Amino acid sequence: MKNKLPLLITFMAGIIVIVSDFIPHRPFGTISGTIEEWFLIISGFAIILGNLSLFKVNLNKIQFKMENWQYSIVTLFSFILMVVLGVLWGMETNAGFLGHGESISSFLGDKKPFDYLFDNVYQNLSATMFSLLAFFIASAAYRAFIGRTFESKLLVVSAILVMLGRTTLGTYLTGWLPNSLDFLHLPNIASFIMKYPNTAGQRAIMIGAGLGIIGSSIRIILGIERSYLGGN
Numbered sequence: 001m002k003n004k005l006p007l008l009i010t011f012m013a014g015i016i017v018i019v020s021d022f023i024p025h026r027p028f029g030t031i032s033g034t035i036e037e038w039f040l041i042i043s044g045f046a047i048i049l050g051n052l053s054l055f056k057v058n059l060n061k062i063q064f065k066m067e068n069w070q071y072s073i074v075t076l077f078s079f080i081l082m083v084v085l086g087v088l089w090g091m092e093t094n095a096g097f098l099g100h101g102e103s104i105s106s107f108l109g110d111k112k113p114f115d116y117l118f119d120n121v122y123q124n125l126s127a128t129m130f131s132l133l134a135f136f137i138a139s140a141a142y143r144a145f146i147g148r149t150f151e152s153k154l155l156v157v158s159a160i161l162v163m164l165g166r167t168t169l170g171t172y173l174t175g176w177l178p179n180s181l182d183f184l185h186l187p188n189i190a191s192f193i194m195k196y197p198n199t200a201g202q203r204a205i206m207i208g209a210g211l212g213i214i215g216s217s218i219r220i221i222l223g224i225e226r227s228y229l230g231g232n
Contacts, residue, residue, distance in 0.1 A: 007223040014221035054079065085113040158193055165190020 013035050020032035058072035089104065090096035091114045101112060108116045145156045164170035170186035177184055183192075219225035 003226070003229055006229060007226070011221055011223065014217065051079075082114060082117065085117070089113055091115055091118075158197070161186065162190045162193055165193075 016028060016031050017035060020028040023029075055076065058076050060066070061069045061072040062076075086096065088096045088098045089101035089112050091112060105112050111119065141159075144152065145159065146152065164173070165186040165188075170190070174185045174187075182188055216225065220228070
């Protein structure tokens, strides 16, 4: 019964949401809207559980001096600091328990403490993280461009044509061709590749992802996929 009840609730909720997309009238539309509101409420509790899990995992690292446990101290300190600042003085136009903190905001350049740290610390750290990811992307692109197979060679040629077509060098290299051969201009070739083969590939990926979502949803609704219950 402990497993059957969640499976029954999942089945009923999934069927109602599917039927409401085809029959958006009462009672299906109303029930579907109520289920979506319940989902938002449950998501709020899931965020609380996620925060508690964050504390538990990092406290265990600190307690047992696991690898890189010093970063866990920074994580917990930053988390607590942002929560306290948001609760005391709020964020943006929302006031906290101590109001808007006009004196502190004037000292920080008309910004609340939470907004000041978010704009001047968090966003800079995020930009640094994405900047570091650029090196990994470049390394992955280099490995992908090694032409071992026909597909990889085709990828290399397409990438070179697109990169050249997006620069002034590409325009200079083929700019001398007459208008009758404008289809050989590198900018036009790059636009053709991005408009047709690239778009077709992206749509194929999206269709495949959509079919995968449908398949996973059907498995969950029918109770075949039970990983969310803690099983296999």
